[in-house]
Amino acid sequence: MKKVIIEWIRPHCFRAFGECDxxxxxxxxxxxxxxxxxxxxSLAEAIEWLLLGYTTRRRKGDDLSKEEYRGSYARNMQNCxxxxxxxxxxxxxxxxxxxxxxxMTVPTSGRFDDTQSELTIDGVSADFSDIGLSVxxxxxxxxxxxxxxxxIHTRPIDRYRxxxxxxxxTDLVAFKDALDSARSAYxxxxxxxxxxxxxxxxxxxxxxxxxGLEEIATRWSNQDYHLEEDFTGxxxxxxxxxxxxxxxxxxxxxxxxxxxQAKEMCRVFDISPFRPRADSDKLLQSxxxxxxxxxxxxxxxxxxxxxxxxxxxxxxxxxxxAFWQTGLHILDKSVSRQCPFCENTIAPALxxxxxxxxxxxxxxxxxxxxxxxKAKACVATVAEALRILGQIRIKSLADEDVARLKAVFDRSQxxxxxxxxxxxxxxxxASRVCSQMESMNQRVQDLQEAAAGxxxxxxxxxxxxxVQELRGLTKQFSVAFHTYSKAFSEFEPVLRVELADEExxxxxTAAIALLERREDVAVCAVNRQLEDDLLEHQRLVAKxxxxxxxxxxxxxxxxxxxxxxxxxxxxxxxxxxxEPATDRFILKADCFGNELSAPACLSHSQLNCLGLSIxxxxxxxxxxxxxxxxxxxxxxxxDDEHTESFIVIIVPYxxxxxxxxxxxxxxxxxxxxxxxxxxxxLRHRYYxxxxxxxxxxxxxxxxxxxxxxxxxxxxxxxxxxxxxxLAVDRIRVLCEHIIREAYLKERGCPLPDKYLVARPSExxxxxxxxxxxxxxxxxxxxxxxxxxxxxxxxxxxxxxxxTSNIMPHLNRLxxxxxxxxxx
Amino acid sequence: xxxxxxxxxxxxxxxxxxxxxRIIQVYAKHKYEGREGVVDHLxxxxxxxxxxxxxxxxxx
Numbered sequence: 001m002k003k004v005i006i007e008w009i010r011p012h013c014f015r016a017f018g019e020c021d022x023x024x025x026x027x028x029x030x031x032x033x034x035x036x037x038x039x040x041x042s043l044a045e046a047i048e049w050l051l052l053g054y055t056t057r058r059r060k061g062d063d064l065s066k067e068e069y070r071g072s073y074a075r076n077m078q079n080c081x082x083x084x085x086x087x088x089x090x091x092x093x094x095x096x097x098x099x100x101x102x103x104m105t106v107p108t109s110g111r112f113d114d115t116q117s118e119l120t121i122d123g124v125s126a127d128f129s130d131i132g133l134s135v136x137x138x139x140x141x142x143x144x145x146x147x148x149x150x151x152i153h154t155r156p157i158d159r160y161r162x163x164x165x166x167x168x169x170t171d172l173v174a175f176k177d178a179l180d181s182a183r184s185a186y187x188x189x190x191x192x193x194x195x196x197x198x199x200x201x202x203x204x205x206x207x208x209x210x211x212g213l214e215e216i217a218t219r220w221s222n223q224d225y226h227l228e229e230d231f232t233g234x235x236x237x238x239x240x241x242x243x244x245x246x247x248x249x250x251x252x253x254x255x256x257x258x259x260x261q262a263k264e265m266c267r268v269f270d271i272s273p274f275r276p277r278a279d280s281d282k283l284l285q286s287x288x289x290x291x292x293x294x295x296x297x298x299x300x301x302x303x304x305x306x307x308x309x310x311x312x313x314x315x316x317x318x319x320x321x322a323f324w325q326t327g328l329h330i331l332d333k334s335v336s337r338q339c340p341f342c343e344n345t346i347a348p349a350l351x352x353x354x355x356x357x358x359x360x361x362x363x364x365x366x367x368x369x370x371x372x373x374k375a376k377a378c379v380a381t382v383a384e385a386l387r388i389l390g391q392i393r394i395k396s397l398a399d400e401d402v403a404r405l406k407a408v409f410d411r412s413q414x415x416x417x418x419x420x421x422x423x424x425x426x427x428x429x430a431s432r433v434c435s436q437m438e439s440m441n442q443r444v445q446d447l448q449e450a451a452a453g454x455x456x457x458x459x460x461x462x463x464x465x466x467v468q469e470l471r472g473l474t475k476q477f478s479v480a481f482h483t484y485s486k487a488f489s490e491f492e493p494v495l496r497v498e499l500a501d502e503e504x505x506x507x508x509t510a511a512i513a514l515l516e517r518r519e520d521v522a523v524c525a526v527n528r529q530l531e532d533d534l535l536e537h538q539r540l541v542a543k544x545x546x547x548x549x550x551x552x553x554x555x556x557x558x559x560x561x562x563x564x565x566x567x568x569x570x571x572x573x574x575x576x577x578x579e580p581a582t583d584r585f586i587l588k589a590d591c592f593g594n595e596l597s598a599p600a601c602l603s604h605s606q607l608n609c610l611g612l613s614i615x616x617x618x619x620x621x622x623x624x625x626x627x628x629x630x631x632x633x634x635x636x637x638x639d640d641e642h643t644e645s646f647i648v649i650i651v652p653y654x655x656x657x658x659x660x661x662x663x664x665x666x667x668x669x670x671x672x673x674x675x676x677x678x679x680x681x682l683r684h685r686y687y688x689x690x691x692x693x694x695x696x697x698x699x700x701x702x703x704x705x706x707x708x709x710x711x712x713x714x715x716x717x718x719x720x721x722x723x724x725x726l727a728v729d730r731i732r733v734l735c736e737h738i739i740r741e742a743y744l745k746e747r748g749c750p751l752p753d754k755y756l757v758a759r760p761s762e763x764x765x766x767x768x769x770x771x772x773x774x775x776x777x778x779x780x781x782x783x784x785x786x787x788x789x790x791x792x793x794x795x796x797x798x799x800x801x802x803t804s805n806i807m808p809h810l811n812r813l814x815x816x817x818x819x820x821x822x823x
Numbered sequence: 824x825x826x827x828x829x830x831x832x833x834x835x836x837x838x839x840x841x842x843x844x845r846i847i848q849v850y851a852k853h854k855y856e857g858r859e860g861v862v863d864h865l866x867x868x869x870x871x872x873x874x875x876x877x878x879x880x881x882x883x
Binding site: 054062063066115136137138168169171172174175177178179181182183185186189191193194227522523526527529530533534537540541544548 | 830831846847854855856859860866872873876880881
């Protein structure tokens with residue numbers, strides 16, 4: 001198993017970083033100090049992103065709000081428009097080195113997505129496995145503050161996720177969570193087809209009861225379907241109901257059931273006499289046609305009546321006309337001009353007059369004949385209209401029909417009442433219309449007689465009245481009929497439902513409903529099976545997660561306890577173990593032999609220790625490819641005692657016992673200094689994060705002595721008296737640094753605690769004990785301290801030294817620093 | 824833990840149920856889309872599986 005450490009790293013336009021020089025890591029210990037928002041976590045995340053392609057912080061953020069965290073990997077500022085990348089030189093334990101680089105994949109179009117990246121190793125697109133590294137989340141070497149904080153006063157589910165992260169089971173647990181959520185979402189909001197089928201099949205168990213299929217009914221009530229077996233049973237019962245085998249075709253069986261159902265319904269109540277004829281519209285059109293035909297034929301009748309009236313004005317008795325006609329007939333056959341009856345000579349003018357009178361009498365007869373014919377036509381039209389009305393008219397509801405309907409209707413009373421009312425209205429209108437139309441025939445005949453009786457003035461008025469009346473009656477009938485038809489079309493399905501529920505009909509209704517909804521049943525059955533499968537998978541995944549957790553814990557638990565004991569030795573209440581459970585881990589604590597809940601009983605600081613104890617074994621695990629561990633503000637919630645344990649026990653143990661390259665980022669100067677001073681003997685580096693600038697993170701190496709010399713030189717350059725005076729004071733501070741650093745270098749540990757706040761002059765004693773500093777060097781240091789003693793400032797004769805006075809001291813001290821190899 | 828494989832990859836390989844395999848594959852493909860996005864993809868998969876099974880049921 002190959003192991004890797006980092007030689008240097010260079011984040012570019014990543015998080016808080018802009019352009020940046022390589023940050024060199026020491027083999028054993030690298031310390032970073034920086035205030036809040038100076039870029040420490042950006043460096044930790046750069047390492048995590050380089051190795052894993054994501055950061056745990058971003059993963060958590062995306063779960064909370066993908067929108068808020070979108071694009072947060074990139075330093076998306078105007079002065080850093082480059083494509084973000086992080087590169088590092090890594091060294092494997094076989095001595096080989098590689099340049100690894102992860103570059104964000106920036107899409108050329110579409111929405112910016114910073115979660116895609118490409119890894120190259122030595123300039124070639126590759127994977128860590130190509131160089132023999134098994135990089136997995138389980139070995140995440142970055143211990144973040146948010147990862148540690150997850151153990152302190154958080155919900156069990158959040159702690160569960162945090163521990164799962166630490167155990168490298170993030171993806172597995174996230175998958176389980178996603179499956180749980182997806183299953184719930186699917187159940188709560190199934191496809192439309194399932195919703196419809198569920199609604200349609202809700203009533204089916206009661207139909208199964210009607211058919212005596214109790215066992216199936218009980219199962220279907222619990223959405224337990226055995227499709228083939230269940231429908232075989234239903235078909236069998238349905239076949240018995242129709243009393244004949246209709247073969248395997250379900251549609252034929254359904255048709256037979258519907259026929260039987262219709263018959264049974266008729267037995268209960270036969271609605272057919274009340275159903276409007278199918279050809280009603282056609283008949284209504286015929287009625288209207290009759291009505292329209294009546295108008296011109298009546299017009300003709302009126303004209304004929306007028307003709308009769310005209311000739312009737314000159315009318316003589318029929319006997320006289322016949323007498324004249326006979327006389328004229330005899331005269332026409334005789335040569336004389338004597339009357340054949342009185343034998344008087346008749347004047348030709350009289351003969352002509354009589355001849356005219358006879359001709360006109362003939363016309364009168366013709367007119368009367370015509371009037372009679374027209375009257376008959378009108379009467380026939382009205383009779384035809386009446387015949388059509390009779391065809392369209394609906395049978396009146398008898399009292400016994402109403403009583404039967406009322407017995408059938410036990411739910412939709414309102415619908416029944418509406419229908420009964422519609423029947424009543426239509427019957428009333430139809431009766432009135434028929435009656436009036438029947439009377440019209442008599443009135444046509446009366447009119448005919450009136451014409452014959454020469455009652456001229458009456459005819460047009462009465463004729464017009466008749467035409468209008470017929471028009472009105474046909475319209476009333478038509479409107480009433482349409483109203484009834486509508487009422488019937490609304491009523492019939494309600495009646496069918498009511499009839500379907502009648503005891504005699506219900507079995508057919510049940511069998512029809514069950515067979516008609518077999519597709520809906522299939523949808524429900526298949527969906528139920530799918531839901532069962534999903535539930536089973538959910539259980540399997542949960543079981544697998546728990547199994548994996550136990551597997552990892554079997555290896556890690558002892559290590560976690562050991563690390564916890566190192567961090568919190570000798571506590572009366574201590575973390576005592578971890579146990580996987582469903583959607584949580586049980587963190588146990590021991591207090592005088594009693595098992596307690598660790599989250600409830602351990603202190604804030606102890607819980608911080610617990611968090612570290614769970615994370616550290618990720619890297620020290622034998623299969624971990626990482627030989628380095630990055631702590632991002634690891635002691636933020638820890639008290640002094642536990643912080644001390646971290647500094648003096650954990651860090652040296654990791655470096656010296658586990659050979660781990662340790663990187664610590666802290667916002668506490670005293671922690672950074674203590675780490676440096678206490679582990680000065682280790683190969684170490686110390687960096688300062690300066691305040692963040694618009695260009696990004698500003699990072700510089702921390703050199704106590706060298707930095708101080710630099711500060712004094714800057715003061716000297718300005719040349720003013722106040723700067724020179726300050727430079728003198730800084731020279732005294734420089735001397736203090738030289739003594740402390742020389743002591744640290746020689747003894748491998750800082751000056752004893754009693755010198756923590758000592759004045760430079762008080763440090764002469766330990767200075768004199770140092771063997772690495774020559775006598776001459778000691779004298780020069782002491783001289784410099786005395787020269788720069790602040791007591792001089794109170795001397796009224798003391799004047800600020802000139803540059804030429806200061807520089808010799810500074811030069812001598814710089815030479816000492818150089819000779820002693822101090823930085 | 825098999826060297827070089829995440830627990831989810833291990834699970835996918837050890838799993839012999841076709842539906843569960845599909846669920847894992849859809850999850851793995853969309854896991855970077857955030858919780859909500861992944862859940863949507865999974866419910867869409869469930870609906871598709873339902874249709875497939877109904878088609879099979881219809882064929883039978």
